[in-house]
Amino acid sequence: SAVISQKPSRDICQRGTSLTIQCQVDSQVTMMFWYRQQPGQSLTLIATANQGSEATYESGFVIDKFPISRPNLTFSTLTVSNMSPEDSSIYLCSVVLGGWQFFGPGTRLTVL
Amino acid sequence: GQNIDQPTEMTATEGAIVQINCTYQTSGFNGLFWYQQHAGEAPTFLSYNVLDGLEEKGRFSSFLSRSKGYSYLLLKELQMKDSASYLCAGMDSNYQLIWGAGTKLIIKP
Numbered sequence: 001s002a003v004i005s006q007k008p009s010r011d012i013c014q015r016g017t018s019l020t021i022q023c024q025v026d027s028q029v030t031m032m033f034w035y036r037q038q039p040g041q042s043l044t045l046i047a048t049a050n051q052g053s054e055a056t057y058e059s060g061f062v063i064d065k066f067p068i069s070r071p072n073l074t075f076s077t078l079t080v081s082n083m084s085p086e087d088s089s090i091y092l093c094s095v096v097l098g099g100w101q102f103f104g105p106g107t108r109l110t111v112l
Numbered sequence: 113g114q115n116i117d118q119p120t121e122m123t124a125t126e127g128a129i130v131q132i133n134c135t136y137q138t139s140g141f142n143g144l145f146w147y148q149q150h151a152g153e154a155p156t157f158l159s160y161n162v163l164d165g166l167e168e169k170g171r172f173s174s175f176l177s178r179s180k181g182y183s184y185l186l187l188k189e190l191q192m193k194d195s196a197s198y199l200c201a202g203m204d205s206n207y208q209l210i211w212g213a214g215t216k217l218i219i220k221p
Contacts, residue, residue, distance in 0.1 A: 043199070
């Protein structure tokens with residue numbers, strides 16, 4: 001199994017500012033994913049972050065808005081830039097290890 | 113295209129049995145997952161099926177038919193704490209999960 005931690009667990013931010021979410025895994029993993037879950041909706045994949053390469057973004061998500069870093073096999077960050085109230089969501093880090101998918105506890109973001 | 117279908121909401125009585133169905137279409141197939149999610153929390157893993165048949169794990173069981181693109185999650189002896197959303201997800205050939213919208217399960221006393 002994999003143990004995943006995220007920081008911060010929650011934050012309240014002002015419109016126009018940026019927030020960086022950190023994800024730490026207790027195992028070395030190649031594939032790491034960032035998801036968003038808006039209120040009342042299912043999970044939506046933002047991007048796949050593989051170590052040593054550029055993140056791959058899903059349709060509707062762009063690097064300027066959601067820059068991702070993946071400096072090593074156990075850590076990644078997702079930045080939500082120039083935030084608006086529509087970015088209020090739970091952001092989840094996830095990894096695949098041994099064919100299984102594990103999730104972090106999530107970061108609850110509220111944008112005022 | 114890739115798609116996961118599951119009912120939006122179901123209601124059941126405490127102590128009863130409920131079956132949540134899921135049909136899937138994915139590009140390649142590396143398994144079918146069920147997750148439980150309580151409001152405001154991250155999803156927690158319940159089951160994984162990659163071969164046809166029934167996998168039993170305590171009060172929860174999951175079934176897969178690859179030829180029909182069909183799975184179900186069976187919950188027995190329902191408890192109030194089982195009130196949650198249940199997410200069905202298929203893993204495609206790139207190891208990415210295709211998520212259903214989730215089934216909100218309401219348990220009544």
